[in-house]
Amino acid sequence: MALPASPQHPRGYGILLLTLLLKALATTASACNHLRPQDATFSRxxxxxxxxxxxxxPQLCPQHNAPCSFNYTILDTNNARQADKTTxxxxxxxxxILSSSSTPDxxxxxxRQSLLNQIQRYAQHFQQCLADSDTRSRTRWPRNLHLTINKHFSCLHTFLHDNHYSACAWDHVRLRARAWFLHIHDLTGNTRT
Structure with a gap:
């Protein structure tokens, strides 16, 4: 009669579990690193x-002051997965916002279509790599950051509506879009080393 296998020492399971966990974290932390060549040129x-x-x-604009402030310091992160989700x-x-049918004449x-195509392709790449990393890890994203970003863009939509989608209001939104592209550059550049 065969003897039952002696149970492995619990410490052996701990080392195996830790090794698997570290490998999974390394894999998911770099899930979107294949975007590195695009990161270099996307924002520019x-x-x-x-x-x-x-x-x-075409005309001088009275100063529009959108009440859409945003605390950009909350975008400072060294966490690659959080930066990817934020991006x-x-x-x-x-x-x-830029695909609106009410853009100025x-x-x-x-x-604009070239820009929209570029944004859409880049977003799809992020969506795919984030979906791939989500299947390996169930890390939750900072909900406050997601809500803050959505609230800011909702405010910009309201600003456009309240100013009857004027060329001046759109110019303000264009300047905000410029700032967001610079932040995307910082988010993708700082976390991909």
Whole structure:
């Protein structure tokens, strides 16, 4: 009769579990690192398209002060997965606001479409790698950051509506979009080393 296998020492299970956990964390932490070549050019190319699509408004604008403040310091993170999720949220909101059918007549539609296509492709890459990493890890995202970003863009939508989608209001939104592209550059550049 065969003897039952002697149970392994609990410490052996702990080491095995720790090894598997560290491997999973290393895999999910770098889930979107394959975007590195795009990270290098996305913001620069987007800023150029943004400038090309929206020349200065044809008339001088009274200063519009959108009440859409945002505490950009909450975007400072060294966590690659959080930066990737934040970037994805920003891209989705930028796409939604810039794809509006009420953009000013002086904006060049072909340049705007190129910018929208670029934003959409980049957002889809992030969505895919985030979905892949979510299947390996059940880490929750900071909900407050997600809500803060959505609230800011909702405020910009309201600002446009309240100003009857004027060219001046859109110019203000374009300047905010420029700032967001710079933040995307910081988010993707700081966490991909």
């Amino acid at each position: 190319d987007s800023l150029q398209l943004l400038q090309d699509m929206a020349p200065s408004p 994805h949220d920003i891209l989705q909101n930028l796409f939604t 002086h904006w060049i539609d072909s340049q």
